[in-house]
Amino acid sequence: MQIPAPFEYARADTVDDAIALLSRHGPEARIIAGGHSLLPMMKLRLARPEWLIDINDLYELDFVLRDGDRLRIGALTRHTTLLESAEIAALFPIVGDAERVIADPIVRNRGTIGGSLCQADPAEDLATVCDVLGAEAIVRGPSGERMLTMTEFHRGAYETAVAPDELLCEVRIPIRPRSGSAYEKVERRVGDWAVAAAGAALSFAEDGTIAVASVGLTAVGLDGTVGAVTELLRGERPGEPLFIEAGRLAALAADPVADQRGPIDYKRHLADELTRRVLRRASDRAAQSAGATGHPTTPQEG
Amino acid sequence: MQITMTVNGTDVTNEIEPRVLLVHYIRDVLRLTGTHWGCDTSNCGTCVVLMDGQPVKSCTVLAAMADGHAITTVEGLATGGTLDPVQQGFMEEHGLQCGFCTPGMMLTARALLDVNPHPSDTEIRRAISGQICRCTGYATIVRSVHWAADHPAGLTEADAAGGDPSALDDSAGTTTEPGAAAAEAAQAIPAAETEPEEVTA
Numbered sequence: 293m294q295i296p297a298p299f300e301y302a303r304a305d306t307v308d309d310a311i312a313l314l315s316r317h318g319p320e321a322r323i324i325a326g327g328h329s330l331l332p333m334m335k336l337r338l339a340r341p342e343w344l345i346d347i348n349d350l351y352e353l354d355f356v357l358r359d360g361d362r363l364r365i366g367a368l369t370r371h372t373t374l375l376e377s378a379e380i381a382a383l384f385p386i387v388g389d390a391e392r393v394i395a396d397p398i399v400r401n402r403g404t405i406g407g408s409l410c411q412a413d414p415a416e417d418l419a420t421v422c423d424v425l426g427a428e429a430i431v432r433g434p435s436g437e438r439m440l441t442m443t444e445f446h447r448g449a450y451e452t453a454v455a456p457d458e459l460l461c462e463v464r465i466p467i468r469p470r471s472g473s474a475y476e477k478v479e480r481r482v483g484d485w486a487v488a489a490a491g492a493a494l495s496f497a498e499d500g501t502i503a504v505a506s507v508g509l510t511a512v513g514l515d516g517t518v519g520a521v522t523e524l525l526r527g528e529r530p531g532e533p534l535f536i537e538a539g540r541l542a543a544l545a546a547d548p549v550a551d552q553r554g555p556i557d558y559k560r561h562l563a564d565e566l567t568r569r570v571l572r573r574a575s576d577r578a579a580q581s582a583g584a585t586g587h588p589t590t591p592q593e594g
Numbered sequence: 595m596q597i598t599m600t601v602n603g604t605d606v607t608n609e610i611e612p613r614v615l616l617v618h619y620i621r622d623v624l625r626l627t628g629t630h631w632g633c634d635t636s637n638c639g640t641c642v643v644l645m646d647g648q649p650v651k652s653c654t655v656l657a658a659m660a661d662g663h664a665i666t667t668v669e670g671l672a673t674g675g676t677l678d679p680v681q682q683g684f685m686e687e688h689g690l691q692c693g694f695c696t697p698g699m700m701l702t703a704r705a706l707l708d709v710n711p712h713p714s715d716t717e718i719r720r721a722i723s724g725q726i727c728r729c730t731g732y733a734t735i736v737r738s739v740h741w742a743a744d745h746p747a748g749l750t751e752a753d754a755a756g757g758d759p760s761a762l763d764d765s766a767g768t769t770t771e772p773g774a775a776a777a778e779a780a781q782a783i784p785a786a787e788t789e790p791e792e793v794t795a
Contacts, residue, residue, distance in 0.1 A: 324656075396724025
């Protein structure tokens, strides 16, 4: 029987209350939302917080809201909500691609975007998704709110820039016209972590060349996006030879380790192949997005 | 700490340690052992219960987190001695062999049918993709859910003479074993060892 070590439990009523509880109980307090990463770690004593601050009552953090040229997603938004949101599907199809292969439908009923990002597992799909979409994290603490780019937010495996007395409240994703995105993951079975995965986001300029491009990899030892691919694609017209070269560069940037999910060569091969696939699909979707509006300069309405 | 929740329509209040998992609270404190406890790692799904109508893996939810919420376990599926159509479907279509995954499968099926009364094969398979049947009886589980979708009012007199689901073992030719197991699961066990107090749910 796996039972967590003893801890004290408190339920926060508001964001301010959660921050006050975190401040009061110090670095040995942890936020719990879905709990599907934290509780298994607590059972194995890989995490041993003295206090759990339950934020599941903070409905103010459970929202998907379009705000001008940003989509704002509350940190407590469940995976199921992200997957079922028509607005997200229209604006950022990469999110649905990833959500369909995150854990399983029942775990997705509990897990949240904020929890996924703060858990910062190296094989976390939403981290890659947020990286390639150029998301920003809104973090609140006793001294107020601050906005972090994903580069600033990530600090490596299981570490983020969120201080012990801070709470990730929101993720903001820029909405760009003529854009497409995609995610693809190879997993051993439903609900498993990725052997490897890749995500891509592309935006076209009005002349049909690539204006903004980013590719990220999951579970193969790469933090952030592949800079060389961004450089390669910018200003170019989409096409297979370009995507093949992007795949090669992504595989070079990957630094996977061999484990029970596969040897290094296989994971590099996946980084290459999956990069090509997501670029193809993101490109097709961006072309559809540009065509669907009829007005190439305005973003597709969700 | 004190927690209060509604389990199968009954308010229950207990003093627990914060680290008690919902599955153990349900099984060991409420003595509702229809909820099975399997892998302990949120992989197998036999511990699935409904929390506010939504399937959750109760090995990875603290009982404290369910405080104030409504929980439905397999014991809550049947009403007044009449099996839920999902339970009847599992009997009709041999949806269980050893029965270990059955409580979780049936609750997920119930939740699915509540929002999608006519799911496709794919939708059913996707819904139960977080649950493992060690007998590998997925084909019959999917058929069972289809049966429930096709019989939203459950078994009618036209389906079985007498219409009494408890008579199914004899009349419908289902094997005694799964029928008996489902009938046993259907017996709503009251929260015997708890003292339901009138605390707000």
